[in-house]
Structure formats: C-alpha cells, structure tokens
Amino acid sequence: MSDSTAVVVIGGGYAGVMAANRLTRRDDVTVTLINPRPAFIQRIRLHQVTAGSGEAVVEYADVLSPRVRLVVDAADRIDTAERDVHLASGDAVHYDYLVYAAGSAGPEPRVPGAGEFAYTMDTLEAAQRLRKVLDATPESAPVVVVGSGPTGNEVAAELAEAGRTVTLVAGTTVAPYVHPRARRSIAKGLARLGVTVLEGPDAKAAEVTADAVRLTGGRELPSAVTIWTAGFGVPDLAARSGLRTDELGRLITDETLTSVDDERIVAAGDSASPSGVPLRMSCQAALPLGAHAADTVLSRLAAERPATIDIGLPAVCTSLGQGHATMQFVAKDGEPMGLFVGGRLGSRLKEITYPHVLEKLAREAREPGAFVWKPKDERRPRLLAERGETAALADRAA
Structure with missing residues (x-):
C-alpha cells in the first residue's frame, strides 16, 4: 500500500496550475491536474485571439511542474462518498x-x-470560432459588442483598431x-479608436437578431456580428455533484x-465563493487563491490549522488596443x-x-512555495460582519 496522498486539481487555469505546482512541496503527495485542453490558456489574451492580434496558448511544459500528472479530460461529476472524479471519457480519478x-x-x-x-x-x-466569423465578414460591416466589462471594452478596442x-x-x-476618473480614461481611449459607446438606461440589449440588436429604449442597431460579453457564470460541476453553491454556482x-x-x-479562483463573499475575478487574484x-x-496533511484568506488585488487593467491601456489601482478595502x-x-x-503572471507560475513549478503575496484586503472582515457570519466562520475553521 502506498503511503502517498493523492491530490486532484480540477481546472488548469491560473489558480489550478498555481495550486498543483505548490502541492509538490511534499514528496509524499502525488498531484493530478484534470483539464479539458492539453495546453494552458491565457484568458487575459482572448480578446487578442478574437481580433487576430495575438495568441493565448502556452505549453504546460512552460508553467507546470513535471511532478504533476496532466489528465486531458473534462470532469463530469465528483463522487464525494467514494472520493472519485468521474470524467467525460468514462474514466475516474481517485483523490x-x-x-x-x-x-x-x-x-x-x-x-x-x-x-x-x-x-x-x-x-x-x-x-477562435468568432475569429473565423470575423474573417469571413467584410471589414466595413457593423459589429456590436454587448457588455462593458474588461472583456467587452478590450475586444471593442482591438476590433476598432483593426479597422x-x-x-x-x-x-x-x-x-x-x-473609478469615475479611470472610466473617463477608458471612454477617451475607446473614442480615440472610433468606438461608438452607448450608455444609459436605454442602452441595454433587449433582443438580438441575425442582423441587428434592439435596445431597451427601442433603438435598433444594425449588426453583422454581435459579440456577447455581458454576465458571469461558472460550470455547474459543484452543483451537479451535490455540493452547496451560491446563486451563480460558485462552490x-x-x-x-x-x-x-x-x-x-478546497476551492480556488473564480469558481470559489468564500463565505458567500467571492473575491473579484482576475488572474491576479487567482494566483494567491x-x-x-x-x-x-x-496544512491539513501536517495536522496544522489552515490559515484564513487575506488576499488583495493591486490593480485592474483594461487594454485599449495595442498601444494604450488603463491601469486602475485598487485600495486596501477592495474599492477602486x-x-x-x-x-x-x-x-x-x-x-x-502580464508576462510576470506566467513567470510566477513557472517559478512555482521550479521552486514550490516560492510564490508569496502581500495581505491587503481589509474589506472582508467588514463584509463578513455585515452578513453576520464572523462567529460561525471561527467555529468552522477551528
């Protein structure tokens, strides 16, 4: 019988790769990473893939420890009783x-x-599919981007810069x-590239057709290609496996x-909802998570009490084409x-x-435990107190 402890990581993004690499600190731990793709995807570069101005694929050999076993498959269900992850292929991995x-x-x-x-x-x-659609669409044809989060702003800017x-x-x-000041900077950058920005109570999409977007105010926008970037969601794997999730499906x-x-x-990254108060999604938060x-x-393997999270987000960056960007700094309370x-x-x-993100993953692969972060988020105690959960959480962590 083996004395090693099997740890399985579901998801090979920023948080999953960081966790897998760090777990190799112990020689008696075997780590398996389950991911549906054979390569690491930089999500912060997907707007460039869409516009044809950059690539997002990085080989796992460049960021993942050789001690981590990579299983290219999709997790279909978690059997918590047997401690098995059932895969789309029909196989199962024990943890x-x-x-x-x-x-x-x-x-x-x-x-x-x-x-x-x-x-x-x-x-x-x-x-990649959207890139092909755009390649087949005349450059003069109108494109409508719905949603003004970082992704929507970045892809709108990239496409406008491309003509x-x-x-x-x-x-x-x-x-x-x-912050409103940074908002003006982003609006100025979009205007510089020729993006028409519609905002206000009547500037929400009410219906999409094959060649138009109708707004709540009744206006109809011609659209040869409509790109939807609004909203946030997570895979329903946790819910399907009988684990408690928040209203958006985060564990x-x-x-x-x-x-x-x-x-x-244990959860990390965008699919985690600590105490029902999730952190802002970003690669910068994913690494410390x-x-x-x-x-x-x-800590549990060492029979020690695990620490509670204290993670800050230093800045939020919005690219506005190849040569401009707005970097918004964030206060200790998490507000811009x-x-x-x-x-x-x-x-x-x-x-x-951006390259430092990959460098931090690669260093953790070489030197597990090397990654450190500065505690910053002073907002969580206030948020937890507002939810009336402070005492319950102390009991749960003890």
Missing part, C-alpha cells in the same frame, strides 16, 4: 484531497435571440468596475477555502481608487505585468 478550480465562463444569454445569433469569446474555442466599425452597448455606464467555502460540505474539498488552496491542503495610469504608459505597465 484523498480535491482542489476545485473549475474557473468561469459567460452564462447563457437570457436576452431573446442572443443565444442563437450572438457570439461569445470566453473560451479559446469560442474566441472595424464597432458599437459598444455598455448598459447603464461604460466600465462600471473602475461555497469557509475562509480557509474549504467546502462547507466536505473538508476534503490557488496558492492558499494548496497551503490549506498541506482615484489613482490610475492611462494611455501608452498604462500599456507599458500592462505588458510588464
């Missing part, structure tokens, strides 16, 4: 501990016609995730990232500050920051 890092994707659009006529770009395959006629349906306001955990249903399951999830498992860097300097900072 002693499971790291749930299934990631996120855009939800099925609920607006009439959007599911049939609009294109998404939240996965590599979706971005496309782009309208961005922003909803109530453009770039609602940043509910305590503040150590441990499932409230099963001490053997993945590291913390691994540390929780390692009035401080930001825009234009060409913002782009230079972004291009310095």
Whole structure:
C-alpha cells in the first residue's frame, strides 16, 4: 500500500496550475491536474485571439511542474462518498484531497435571440470560432459588442483598431468596475479608436437578431456580428455533484477555502465563493487563491490549522488596443481608487505585468512555495460582519 496522498486539481487555469505546482512541496503527495485542453490558456489574451492580434496558448511544459500528472479530460461529476472524479471519457480519478478550480465562463444569454445569433469569446474555442466569423465578414460591416466589462471594452478596442466599425452597448455606464476618473480614461481611449459607446438606461440589449440588436429604449442597431460579453457564470460541476453553491454556482467555502460540505474539498479562483463573499475575478487574484488552496491542503496533511484568506488585488487593467491601456489601482478595502495610469504608459505597465503572471507560475513549478503575496484586503472582515457570519466562520475553521 502506498503511503502517498493523492491530490486532484480540477481546472488548469491560473489558480489550478498555481495550486498543483505548490502541492509538490511534499514528496509524499502525488498531484493530478484534470483539464479539458492539453495546453494552458491565457484568458487575459482572448480578446487578442478574437481580433487576430495575438495568441493565448502556452505549453504546460512552460508553467507546470513535471511532478504533476496532466489528465486531458473534462470532469463530469465528483463522487464525494467514494472520493472519485468521474470524467467525460468514462474514466475516474481517485483523490484523498480535491482542489476545485473549475474557473468561469459567460452564462447563457437570457436576452431573446442572443443565444442563437450572438457570439461569445470566453473560451479559446469560442474566441477562435468568432475569429473565423470575423474573417469571413467584410471589414466595413457593423459589429456590436454587448457588455462593458474588461472583456467587452478590450475586444471593442482591438476590433476598432483593426479597422472595424464597432458599437459598444455598455448598459447603464461604460466600465462600471473602475473609478469615475479611470472610466473617463477608458471612454477617451475607446473614442480615440472610433468606438461608438452607448450608455444609459436605454442602452441595454433587449433582443438580438441575425442582423441587428434592439435596445431597451427601442433603438435598433444594425449588426453583422454581435459579440456577447455581458454576465458571469461558472460550470455547474459543484452543483451537479451535490455540493452547496451560491446563486451563480460558485462552490461555497469557509475562509480557509474549504467546502462547507466536505473538508476534503478546497476551492480556488473564480469558481470559489468564500463565505458567500467571492473575491473579484482576475488572474491576479487567482494566483494567491490557488496558492492558499494548496497551503490549506498541506496544512491539513501536517495536522496544522489552515490559515484564513487575506488576499488583495493591486490593480485592474483594461487594454485599449495595442498601444494604450488603463491601469486602475485598487485600495486596501477592495474599492477602486482615484489613482490610475492611462494611455501608452498604462500599456507599458500592462505588458510588464502580464508576462510576470506566467513567470510566477513557472517559478512555482521550479521552486514550490516560492510564490508569496502581500495581505491587503481589509474589506472582508467588514463584509463578513455585515452578513453576520464572523462567529460561525471561527467555529468552522477551528
């Protein structure tokens, strides 16, 4: 009988790869990473894949420890009683501990016609499919982008810079995730590229057809290609496996990232909802979440009490074409500050920051435990107190 502990990681994105690499700190732990693709996908580059201005695929050999066994398959169901992950291929992988890092994707659009006529770009395959559609569409044909989150703003900018006629349906306001000062910087960058931005109470998509987008205010926008970037969703794997999730399907955990249903399951990244108060989705948050999830498992193996999360997000970056970007700095309470860097300097900072993400994964593969982060988020205690869960969480973590 083997004395090793089997840890399975579901999801090979930023959080999953960080967790898998970090788990190799112990020689008596075997790590298996389950991912439906044989390569690592940089989601922060998918807008460039869509526009044909960049690539998003990185070989796992460049970021994943050779001690991690990669299983290219999709997780279909988690059997918590037997501690098995059943795969789409029909195989199963047994675990002693499971790291749930299934990631996120855009939800099925609920607006009439959007599911049939609009294109998404939240996965590599979706971005590649959209790229082919755009290649087959005349450059002068109108393109409508629905949603003014980072993805919507970035793809609208990339396509406009490539010569496309782009309208961005922003909803109530453009770039609602940043400070008003940074919002003006993003709006200025979009205008510089010729993007028509529609915002306000009447600037929401009400219906999508094969050649138009109708807004709530009644206006109809001609659209040869409609790109849907609004909304947020996660895979329903946790819910299908009988684990408790929040209203969007994220696995509910305590503040150590441990499932409230099963001490053997720890979550990280966009699919985790600690205490029902999830952190802002981003690769910058995914890395420390993945590291913390691994540390929780390692603490339990060492018969130590796992630490509670304390993760801050330093900045949010929005690319506006190849040469401009807006980098929004975030305060210790998690709220966007009035401080930001825009234009060409913002782009230079972004291009310095993005490669560092891969470098941090690669270093963790070489030196498990090397990744460190500065605790910053002073907002979580307040949010938890507002939910009245502080005492319950202390009992759960003890």
